[in-house]
Amino acid sequence: METSMRYTSNSKSMKIHAKEKVPVNSKTHLQLHGELDTGTGAPSYFCAMIRHFFPEASTGLGVGLHYDKRQKLRCLVRGKKEFPVRADKRVTFNIKGRCDIDQDLNQKNPKGAAEFAWNIMDFKEDQDVRIKVGYEMFDKVPYMQIRENNWTLNANMKGKWNLRYDL
Template sequence: METSLRYSGDAKALKLHAKQNLLLLSDTFLQVRGELDTKYGGPSYLSAMLRRFYNPPQLAASLGLGVQFDKREKLGYVVRGKLGFPVLSDESVRFNVKGRCDVDKDLKQRKSRGAAEFSWSVFNFQKDQDVRLKIGYDIVDKVPYMQIRENNWTVNADVNGKWNIRYDL
């Protein structure tokens, strides 16, 4: 099980996040996620999603379909996909396109998101330290964003001043 502590400028509360992947087939698994909001002392997010990965040469793709419960929007469904291409031959720089659509339980309201981003991974930046830098553009909100990840720490920020930080336990 993967666990992390998360904090964002919007929520102003520490959240404990957990994720478990259960292998179903060699390229398909059930991903179960949950989040405990320490401000309210209860779950703020629960989801179960079937995810399939496609890995033809020089390409990485995934498709997911699932159900989620969010304390604000209640029960809903989600479809997500991601496609990545190497930019350099050593695959340290990649170009990714990703999208997501959340739909309410009655299949009436939907919220779509999509982004295009470049990702640069530097393994052994220093001894036992890996670093990844992402620079992207959210095509729905029309907002540039960035991510810096160093081993267990991840910081996300966009030009509108939204930010969050995550520590993987």
């Protein structure tokens, strides 16, 4: 199980996130993940999703159900397509999108982004770094991510940020 501690710019408490991937076959897995708000002691959300990877097309697709305390139950669909910029795939151009559909079949929170990702293996001894720079189409905002081994910092040009530490 993958666990992490997360803190965002618009939160007053730390969140504990857990994710488990259960293999279905070599290209498909069931992904279960949820979050516990340490301020309230209650779960923030729970999600179950079937994810399939198409390696010949460097594409992933996921469909699932998401439950949270505010928006209740909803269905979600997400996809990502990766285009290698270099032959070694350390620099890629990615297109990704997500659509949530509520119980009344209304679309909620559409997301779509285009980004460049640069993976630097052994930046220093035992230190891997990933840098992402992208643009979120629906919010119309540039964003960036810096990941160093267990630490991840995400930020956008509207001043929102979050920090994650993988346990």
